[in-house]
Amino acid sequence: MLTSHRRALLLNRLQADGRLVAADLAREMSLSEDTLRRDLRQMAGEGLLLRVHGGALPLSPTHLPLARRQGLEAAAKARLARAAVGLLGPGQVIILDGGTTNIALAGLIPAELNATVVTHSPGVAAALEAKTGIDILLIGGRVFRHSMVAMGPGTAEAYGRLRADLCFVGVTGVQAEAGLSTGDPEEAVLKGIMMRAAAETVVLATPDKLGAASAWTIAPLGAMGRMISAGARPVWLPEGCGHSSA
Numbered sequence: 001m002l003t004s005h006r007r008a009l010l011l012n013r014l015q016a017d018g019r020l021v022a023a024d025l026a027r028e029m030s031l032s033e034d035t036l037r038r039d040l041r042q043m044a045g046e047g048l049l050l051r052v053h054g055g056a057l058p059l060s061p062t063h064l065p066l067a068r069r070q071g072l073e074a075a076a077k078a079r080l081a082r083a084a085v086g087l088l089g090p091g092q093v094i095i096l097d098g099g100t101t102n103i104a105l106a107g108l109i110p111a112e113l114n115a116t117v118v119t120h121s122p123g124v125a126a127a128l129e130a131k132t133g134i135d136i137l138l139i140g141g142r143v144f145r146h147s148m149v150a151m152g153p154g155t156a157e158a159y160g161r162l163r164a165d166l167c168f169v170g171v172t173g174v175q176a177e178a179g180l181s182t183g184d185p186e187e188a189v190l191k192g193i194m195m196r197a198a199a200e201t202v203v204l205a206t207p208d209k210l211g212a213a214s215a216w217t218i219a220p221l222g223a224m225g226r227m228i229s230a231g232a233r234p235v236w237l238p239e240g241c242g243h244s245s246a
Contacts, residue, residue, distance in 0.1 A: 006031075007039055010056075011048065018211050019177075020055040050213050052177070060173040060181070060212040073206040076230055079246040080204040081105040083228050084168065087202060090114045092165040095194050096124050098149035099170030101204045103127050109134065118162060120150040120190075144187065151186055159193045167198035171218060174205045174227065176236035178213035179220040188216035200225035210234065 006029070014020050022040065026033045040056050043049050049056040081104040088094065090113060096102050098121030106117070106127035113133050119125055120139040128134050139158045141150030147170075169191050173181040180203065182188050195201045201224045210229060226242035233243040 003039070007043060010039060010043070014049060014056060014058055018175075019052075019057050020049070022055045025055075050178075050215065052213075057175060057178060057213040058211055060183070060209060060214045073208055076206045076246075077101045077104045077204075079230065080206065080228050081108045083244055083246040084202065084204055085109060087166065087226075088113060088115065092116070093118065093163070095119070095159070095162070095164045095167040095169075095198055097121065097168055097170040097191065097194065098124060098147045101206060102168050102170055105168060105204065106131075118159075118164060120155050120159075121148065122150075123148055144184070146184065147187065149187075151190060156190055156193050159190070159197050162197045164198040165200070167194050167201045169195055169201055169203060169218070169224075171203055171205070171214075172209060173213040174203060174209050174221070175211055175213040176221065178217060180218040180224065181214040182216055182218055183214045185216045188218045191218045195219055195223060203227045205229040207231075 010020060022033055022036050026036045040049065040051055044051040047059060050059045077100060080101060084105050085108050088109065092115045094115055094117050096106060096117050096119045103123050106124045109131055111131045111133060116135040116137060117128060118137045118139065120141065125136050125138045128136050139150055139155055141152040141155035144151040171180045172183055182191060203224050205227055207230055222238045222240060224241055226244065227237065228244045228246055230246055237243055
């Protein structure tokens with residue numbers, strides 16, 4: 001079997017099954033495990049999948065510059081944002097992470113809502129400019145250009161001192177084994193601190209993030225209180241996690 005044909009079969013199987021198990025596929029395709037693992041290693045290097053112990057997972061497609069991510073799943077982001085607004089109430093302290101979906105949410109928050117939004121995203125803060133009822137607390141730090149958010153020890157320390165009602169955390173992957181994940185190790189640590197600072201964490205998951213994984217785990221799925229996504233509740237979502245369909 002030609003290498004190109006074999007790799008195409010692997011990608012098709014990954015899309016259909018949601019993961020690849022190297023030992024099983026080697027037997028099925030009459031290949032050595034070394035050959036199959038070499039294929040997976042090369043495909044991971046080309047950004048086609050994420051290698052994990054024993055096989056591979058779908059790689060999140062959201063590792064793009066912010067300007068290019070703005071147009072991805074735009075209609076889905078708007079639906080998720082509209083559904084998320086229903087979770088907001090007066091007097092709440094709300095952590096709003098960066099990312100295009102959370103910027104969409106910021107734009108839909110009612111202007112008359114009296115609440116506090118804490119964010120390290122200048123884009124989120126700017127989207128709240130006309131919301132006169134919202135008290136905006138912008139946390140600073142070194143700007144991480146990929147996500148256009150503040151990062152660093154001071155950012156983490158500020159969130160560590162906070163006690164919030166809700167945290168809308170941005171992720172690039174939501175997958176049963178990999179949990180909530182993102183593409184940068186420092187950002188993964190910061191997002192975990194943000195989640196621990198809130199009574200409940202909410203994830204707004206566009207279709208391209210469901211079943212996909214990134215290299216750095218933020219937290220297991222059970223650490224979030226609710227996920228809002230399109231369609232029915234995923235079968236792999238833990239029982240204790242709420243789900244809303246947008």
